[in-house]
Amino acid sequence: MRLELRAITKRFGSLAANNDVSLVVEPGQIHCLLGENGAGKSTLMNVLYGMITPDSGQILINDQVVTIRDPKDAVAQGIGMVHQHFMLIPVFSVADNIILGSEPLKPWPFIDHRSATERIVALADEYNFDIDPSATIENLPIGQQQRVEILKALSHNAEILILDEPTAVLTPQEADALMVVMRSLKDQGKSIIFITHKLKEVLEIADVITVMRLGEVVGTTTPEESDEAALATMMVGRDVSLVVDKPPAQVGEVVLDVKNLFVQDDRGLTAVKGVSFEVRAGEILAFAGVQGNGQTELVEALTGMRAVMAGTMELNGKNLVGSSVRDVLDAGVGHVPEDRQRHGLVLSLSIADNLVLDQLGSPEYKAWWGRKLKAIEENGKARIAEYDIRAQDESEPLSALSGGNQQKVVMARELSRELKVLICAQPTRGLDVGSIEFMHRQIVAIRDEGVAVVIVSSELDEVVALGDRVAVLFDGMIQDIVAPTTSREDLGLLMAGSRPALNSEPRS
Amino acid sequence: MSVDVATTKRPPSRLLMLAVRVRRANMFLVLLFALLVGLSVGAIMIIVTTPTLLNSWGSFFSHPGGTISENFNTLWFAYEQIFEGSLVNFHALRVVIDHPSQANLAVVLGPISLTLQYATPLIVAALGLAIGFRSNLFDIGGQGQVIAGGLLAGLIGFSLHLNPLLQISLELVGAMVAGALLASVAGVLKAYTGAHEVIVTMMCNYIMVLFMGYLLITNLYARPGVKDGASKAVTPSGQLPFFFSHLSPNLLVNYGFVIALAMVFVVQWFFNRSKTGFELLMVGQNGEAARTAGINAKRTTIITLCLAGAFCGLAGMLELTGVDHFLSPNFGGSYGFDAITVALLGRNKPWGVFFGAIFFGAMYAGGEAMQAFTPTNIQYSLAQVIQAVVVFCVATPALIIEIFRLTDNERFRASGAAGGWAK
Numbered sequence: 001m002r003l004e005l006r007a008i009t010k011r012f013g014s015l016a017a018n019n020d021v022s023l024v025v026e027p028g029q030i031h032c033l034l035g036e037n038g039a040g041k042s043t044l045m046n047v048l049y050g051m052i053t054p055d056s057g058q059i060l061i062n063d064q065v066v067t068i069r070d071p072k073d074a075v076a077q078g079i080g081m082v083h084q085h086f087m088l089i090p091v092f093s094v095a096d097n098i099i100l101g102s103e104p105l106k107p108w109p110f111i112d113h114r115s116a117t118e119r120i121v122a123l124a125d126e127y128n129f130d131i132d133p134s135a136t137i138e139n140l141p142i143g144q145q146q147r148v149e150i151l152k153a154l155s156h157n158a159e160i161l162i163l164d165e166p167t168a169v170l171t172p173q174e175a176d177a178l179m180v181v182m183r184s185l186k187d188q189g190k191s192i193i194f195i196t197h198k199l200k201e202v203l204e205i206a207d208v209i210t211v212m213r214l215g216e217v218v219g220t221t222t223p224e225e226s227d228e229a230a231l232a233t234m235m236v237g238r239d240v241s242l243v244v245d246k247p248p249a250q251v252g253e254v255v256l257d258v259k260n261l262f263v264q265d266d267r268g269l270t271a272v273k274g275v276s277f278e279v280r281a282g283e284i285l286a287f288a289g290v291q292g293n294g295q296t297e298l299v300e301a302l303t304g305m306r307a308v309m310a311g312t313m314e315l316n317g318k319n320l321v322g323s324s325v326r327d328v329l330d331a332g333v334g335h336v337p338e339d340r341q342r343h344g345l346v347l348s349l350s351i352a353d354n355l356v357l358d359q360l361g362s363p364e365y366k367a368w369w370g371r372k373l374k375a376i377e378e379n380g381k382a383r384i385a386e387y388d389i390r391a392q393d394e395s396e397p398l399s400a401l402s403g404g405n406q407q408k409v410v411m412a413r414e415l416s417r418e419l420k421v422l423i424c425a426q427p428t429r430g431l432d433v434g435s436i437e438f439m440h441r442q443i444v445a446i447r448d449e450g451v452a453v454v455i456v457s458s459e460l461d462e463v464v465a466l467g468d469r470v471a472v473l474f475d476g477m478i479q480d481i482v483a484p485t486t487s488r489e490d491l492g493l494l495m496a497g498s499r500p501a502l503n504s505e506p507r508s
Numbered sequence: 509m510s511v512d513v514a515t516t517k518r519p520p521s522r523l524l525m526l527a528v529r530v531r532r533a534n535m536f537l538v539l540l541f542a543l544l545v546g547l548s549v550g551a552i553m554i555i556v557t558t559p560t561l562l563n564s565w566g567s568f569f570s571h572p573g574g575t576i577s578e579n580f581n582t583l584w585f586a587y588e589q590i591f592e593g594s595l596v597n598f599h600a601l602r603v604v605i606d607h608p609s610q611a612n613l614a615v616v617l618g619p620i621s622l623t624l625q626y627a628t629p630l631i632v633a634a635l636g637l638a639i640g641f642r643s644n645l646f647d648i649g650g651q652g653q654v655i656a657g658g659l660l661a662g663l664i665g666f667s668l669h670l671n672p673l674l675q676i677s678l679e680l681v682g683a684m685v686a687g688a689l690l691a692s693v694a695g696v697l698k699a700y701t702g703a704h705e706v707i708v709t710m711m712c713n714y715i716m717v718l719f720m721g722y723l724l725i726t727n728l729y730a731r732p733g734v735k736d737g738a739s740k741a742v743t744p745s746g747q748l749p750f751f752f753s754h755l756s757p758n759l760l761v762n763y764g765f766v767i768a769l770a771m772v773f774v775v776q777w778f779f780n781r782s783k784t785g786f787e788l789l790m791v792g793q794n795g796e797a798a799r800t801a802g803i804n805a806k807r808t809t810i811i812t813l814c815l816a817g818a819f820c821g822l823a824g825m826l827e828l829t830g831v832d833h834f835l836s837p838n839f840g841g842s843y844g845f846d847a848i849t850v851a852l853l854g855r856n857k858p859w860g861v862f863f864g865a866i867f868f869g870a871m872y873a874g875g876e877a878m879q880a881f882t883p884t885n886i887q888y889s890l891a892q893v894i895q896a897v898v899v900f901c902v903a904t905p906a907l908i909i910e911i912f913r914l915t916d917n918e919r920f921r922a923s924g925a926a927g928g929w930a931k
Contacts, residue, residue, distance in 0.1 A: 305799065326802035335800065343800040346793045357790070358801035360783050370781030 001159035008057035017043040035212035036432035080153025090138035143174030244465040252281030255452035261311035271297040273476035279452040286467025294476035304328035332420035352380030352394040404435030542901035550894040593877020594870035614756030621761040627869030629823040631768040633847035636819025638856040643792035649709025651844025652716035657683030657821025665742030687821020688814040695813035699806035739835035748830040764830035776858040
């Protein structure tokens with residue numbers, strides 16, 4: 001199926017979310033749509049999927065002008081969409097989710113489960129999907145849930161699939177598996193519109209790349225004609241440094257000393273199994289590892305949010321085990337949590353309030369008669385200017401900000417306290433190139449001020465770029481602590497649980 | 509390049525712009541229209557339930573004028589009674605202008621004082637519940653907590669003879685502690701076992717109603733020689749004094765109203781300025797983020813419910829020592845539940861709750877007047893129908909916006925005022 005979008009324009013008030021955007025997707029093509037947050041990618045896809053009516057412009061399918069009023073029309077035209085946040089019912093089975101809305105009936109009103117299951121098995125076989133139709137969604141890993149979404153679109157005979165930032169929620173392994181799925185779909189003649197801001201993936205899989213910025217198409221290119229730096233420049237509109245500019249660490253005393261730490265996860269299984277490490281003032285220790293190898297539990301234990309089963313944690317010689325979150329924060333630990341919207345911010349509150357969320361009791365913002373609203377407001381103004389947070393003013397609710405600016409608020413807040421240790425979990429997850437560059441510079445800057453920094457990231461690039469030392473977590477244990485110059489192959493082996501023969505740095 | 513649409517069209521006239529601005533939904537318009545809908549529905553109910561009015565429609569085609577005027581006059585009279593019974597009596601106002609005297613002035617102020625008397629416990633109880641609702645804790649146990657406050661305030665009230673200021677302060681503190689203790693059961697269970705506060709507080713209501721029933725037949729509470737379940741009376745030194753008792757014994761507003769008014773300011777400070785109030789809001793909006801920011805969510809949950817309970821307990825004390833002066837098996841009436849509606853009507857904002865409670869008080873007082881003075885004794889419950897319809901409309905502003913074709917106001921929506929408890 002050939003899809004053409006012709007001169008799509010959509011305005012929200014004075015803001016042109018899409019301005020004269022044109023795009024052609026040929027049959028059997030993987031077309032990457034690249035752009036920063038707020039560049040208009042999602043608006044364009046919502047226009048295509050019938051969720052937004054454009055002010056002007058045309059959609060052509062196989063050179064015929066079509067009208068798409070709602071998602072139903074889009075599905076009827078053979079357009080399928082996999083949203084970033086899945087539209088699945090967690091307690092239903094895979095089969096039930098796929099047939100939802102188009103249930104095959106044997107004498108009405110009974111659902112013909114057997115023929116439904118057969119159809120799904122046939123469909124899964126056709127595309128080489130390994131999936132159990134009777135499994136319940138909530139028990140499936142994210143990558144599998146995503147396949148169910150894809151299968152659901154295919155079951156409606158989709159010829160063109162829109163994947164909205166599909167890899168943002170996946171582990172590197174799952175992302176690789178998705179690439180395989182995408183290639184096999186392409187071989188079957190399906191077209192794919194792949195929305196992302198991860199440049200590596202784009203170069204790996206795209207046939208054609210369209211880059212958008214500020215609601216307009218800046219250019220169309222192919223992986224052969226382009227590279228990461230060129231794409232980043234197109235996206236951001238200026239040269240972006242993809243390498244972290246980092247002077248050698250000026251290492252000081254040991255600040256955080258963790259010995260033989262054991263932590264349980266929510267299900268009561270031991271997730272962190274005897275982890276020991278030290279972080280010195282002025283260095284960055286970066287934790288690499290596949291998501292789900294104890295990173296979340298380790299960070300929560302370090303910040304007092306999760307009980308420690310055994311082992312010691314000392315900050316400048318002071319015990320941290322058993323301290324409340326408040327005590328840990330007061331001891332000088334900064335925490336940039338993994339999921340900023342769930343743990344880091346209260347989206348309905350103002351930017352100014354969010355900037356003091358964990359400093360409510362500090363004498364700067366609270367007197368005997370209550371919270372000092374003036375001081376909070378002025379702090380908000382100052383941080384917005386200092387960190388270049390794009391917002392109308394400090395009283396705007398946080399939900400109005402883009403992901404990158406939300407993360408800036410978290411970072412600004414944590415750095416505004418007197419820190420000894422900064423713990424950042426997935427500091428740049430879901431951010432665009434410009435924001436990643438900004439975050440990395442902040443992290444290196446705080447290191448150079450003599451703060452001990454712990455980074456946990458599932459992006460190997462980030463770990464290697466930021467870390468002065470790299471600790472690889474596997475199955476709740478530190479496989480090894482190595483230099484960031486270690487080859488990717490060796491790091492990959494460590495992450496997979498085997499120990500290559502290499503010269504690891506001494507642990508002390 | 510697309511042509512800019514705005515420049516090719518004539519700019520809209522000023523009058524149109526004004527109309528658009530006036531039509532934009534805001535709280536005042538929504539309230540006004542809600543009242544209009546309430547009165548209209550009430551009018552239909554009155555016509556349907558009053559036989560003479562209903563019969564008059566039989567002659568609608570022969571004497572349309574007569575039918576309409578008869579209906580209109582009756583409705584006008586009924587609503588006039590509600591207004592004059594709750595706010596101000598115009599006839600009395602005319603009298604007092606012609607013959608100024610203290611007694612006549614008292615007649616003019618009588619209705620409003622009755623409204624305020626009814627509103628007083630409601631203000632306090634609804635403020636308490638609003639504290640909980642802000643933190644997403646649904647304290648449905650207002651009734652039980654009102655009773656708990658009344659029971660302890662009563663015990664202090666009728667067994668002591670102290671300096672009035674001291675005794676009333678003791679009653680006040682006692683009632684708040686009793687309400688807080690009762691609510692703390694729900695708080696502790698919620699924090700440490702996850703038991704849902706709605707279930708626990710609701711069950712506590714039953715316990716407290718029956719417990720009070722039991723206490724009222726024990727020697728501790730029962731009035732000697734009385735079998736109707738009335739308790740001993742609060743000693744005069746423990747009663748809240750009336751404001752204008754020197755004017756007329758009919759002016760019922762007492763110092764409880766001042767306490768309630770003070771509580772509005774206290775709660776306003778609590779929400780806007782206090783650290784605990786902010787933490788409570790945080791826990792309500794995003795408990796996980798609150799925990800990450802070092803806030804003890806368990807502690808906050810318990811504090812929130814205790815505060816809600818303390819305010820409800822205080823409401824019980826104000827009702828007992830200001831109005832009833834003794835306990836009876838149906839002490840507290842429906843205050844605990846009406847307070848939930850008032851908190852909803854006031855959108856959990858202190859002044860919203862204040863005026864919501866005044867509206868409820870006015871409908872109690874006005875409804876009584878309507879039943880007493882209309883020739884066909886239009887039922888008191890019709891005032892409650894109007895009340896219910898108004899609450900219904902305010903709770904669903906989308907309905908009012910749709911019916912009256914108001915322009916949608918995003919800021920009104922975003923302020924949370926239009927969302928109700930959609931969560």
